[in-house]
Amino acid sequence: MSKVNILFVGDVFGRTGRETLSELLPELLTEYDIDYCIVNGENAAHGRGLSMQCADEIFMAGADCITMGNHTWDNNDIYQYIDDYSVIRPVNFAEGLPGRGYIVLEDGPCPVGVLSIQGRVYMEPCDNPFESAYKAVSELRSRASVIIVDFHAEATAEKAAMAYYLDGLVTAVLGTHTHVQTADEQILQGGTAFISDVGMTGPHNGVIGMDRNAVLNKFVRCVPQKFKPSEGAGKLHAVFIQADTETGRAEMIKRISIEA
Secondary structure, three states: OOOOEEEEEEEEEHHHHHHHHHHHHHHHHHOOOEEEEEEEOOEEOOOOOOHHHHHHHHHHHHHOEEEOOOOOOOOOOOOOOOOOEEEOOOOOOOOOOOOOOEEEEOOOOOOOEEEEEEEEOOOOOOOHHHHHHHHHHHHHHOOOOEEEEEEOOHHHHHHHHHHHHEOOEEEEEEOOOOOOOOOOEOOOOOOOEEEEOOOEEEOOOOOOOOOOHHHHHHHHOOOOOOOEEEEOEEEEEEEEEEEOOOOOEEEEEEEEEEEE
């Protein structure tokens, strides 16, 4: 049986995140013999959104696809390129918006579908993620046995529910958004790999990427603040997935955490 090796990199945050990715990703791609690399880049431009320049930097580092989330539209640059780049935004956004919610990558040993979904618990309004995911997966399965789902959501319970809902239908349900890597990676009974949150690639000496002084002023003194990305040494968070190319079942999921 042939295998496909996939690396999913957690939310790239600001300049530090992009520099960390550029420094560490090439070696990881070689070490794990990666066929496809997927990167969440919704915070890559100064912690908010994704500019064209930032997207180009991520692709140059070795990414095959960039997924987005609730900050998709925070940088106006995205309207210029989202229809042409391998960048996907949550499929359950309103109809008629630019971009697409899934893509099929085909340059490796087998086609791999990548789907972006956004949750609703403690998040901005969007269409039912479960119904939207099932519809999109049904369409993708005619084109790819291996399907990776980026579920961009706040609540751990909603993420776990999505994993069980799609168990056996997709290769992996990988949580993003909270920027904190969780230790609950597992392969469910139906062969779907799951982790609540892949984590963040960027500065880890602030508060989920932001400068801690401004965040402390907001929480302690209740004074409105203009947040800016933290600076300092970066860390890369990712997960490695190995799957069977015929069945699409995950054979392995491994957490990765490396300091730059």
